[in-house]
Amino acid sequence: MNSTMSSFVFLSSLALFLTLQPCLISASPNVVTQNYTPSLVSNACERSTHKEFCLSVLNSNPFSQQSSLQQLAFIALNVTSKNATATSEFIKQLANQISIDSELEPYLQQSLTECSEAYQSVVELIDDSINSFFSQSEVGVESYLKAAIATIDTCDASIKAHIGKALEVSHKNHIVRQLCNNALSVYRVFANN
Numbered sequence: 001m002n003s004t005m006s007s008f009v010f011l012s013s014l015a016l017f018l019t020l021q022p023c024l025i026s027a028s029p030n031v032v033t034q035n036y037t038p039s040l041v042s043n044a045c046e047r048s049t050h051k052e053f054c055l056s057v058l059n060s061n062p063f064s065q066q067s068s069l070q071q072l073a074f075i076a077l078n079v080t081s082k083n084a085t086a087t088s089e090f091i092k093q094l095a096n097q098i099s100i101d102s103e104l105e106p107y108l109q110q111s112l113t114e115c116s117e118a119y120q121s122v123v124e125l126i127d128d129s130i131n132s133f134f135s136q137s138e139v140g141v142e143s144y145l146k147a148a149i150a151t152i153d154t155c156d157a158s159i160k161a162h163i164g165k166a167l168e169v170s171h172k173n174h175i176v177r178q179l180c181n182n183a184l185s186v187y188r189v190f191a192n193n
């Protein structure tokens with residue numbers, strides 16, 4: 001929803017409210033001046049190529065409904081960092097498990113080690129992007145996120161030759177990549193506002 005539409009909806013609800021609640025209004029005039037701010041979540045997702053995904057990511061945070069575009073951009077980055085960290089842990093554990101029965105897939109161990117190393121960088125790059133966000137470096141936020149995406153792709157290239165458990169890594173790569181792209185698009189809405 002753009003801001004014109006939001007204010008339209010806001011004014012329409014206000015008009016309806018005023019029509020339906022004359023007694024309440026005269027009894028407590030303050031009720032009209034309470035700051036009701038329409039949620040900015042849909043504005044924040046307007047540049048996203050996967051709007052549903054964007055909306056579900058932002059709406060899963062309880063603070064989103066009251067958040068500014070800047071806070072929403074932070075939430076999108078924060079979720080990405082958390083998810084990448086969890087994925088990094090997952091890959092590390094998988095690499096340890098696989099070493100026990102590595103005869104099944106001789107190069108899987110090597111791919112997982114590569115992914116594990118790649119994900120240490122992915123987590124760092126996302127955190128660098130968050131630091132750039134706080135130091136208001138637009139170029140920093142964007143270039144670190146793009147570097148994180150490229151690093152996820154190096155893991156993906158090495159893991160996708162495998163089957164079984166390795167497919168889970170590929171699936172998680174897909175999610176973290178989507179979260180990075182999402183953070184990028186939400187950040188751009190904030191930065192260009």
Ligand SMILES: *[C@@H]1O[C@H](CO)[C@@H](O)[C@H](O)[C@H]1NC(C)=O
Nearest residue numbers: 061063071074075078079082
């Ligand atoms: C950011 O992430 C941390 C750790 O995952 C969490 O505790 C915190 O509530 C998050 N902040 C926001 C504003 O989402």
Ligand SMILES: *[C@@H]1O[C@H](CO)[C@@H](O)[C@H](O)[C@H]1NC(C)=O
Nearest residue numbers: 057079082083084086087175
């Ligand atoms: C990562 O994101 C996916 C998709 O939103 C979600 O299903 C999963 O629970 C997340 N994992 C963590 C650890 O945040």
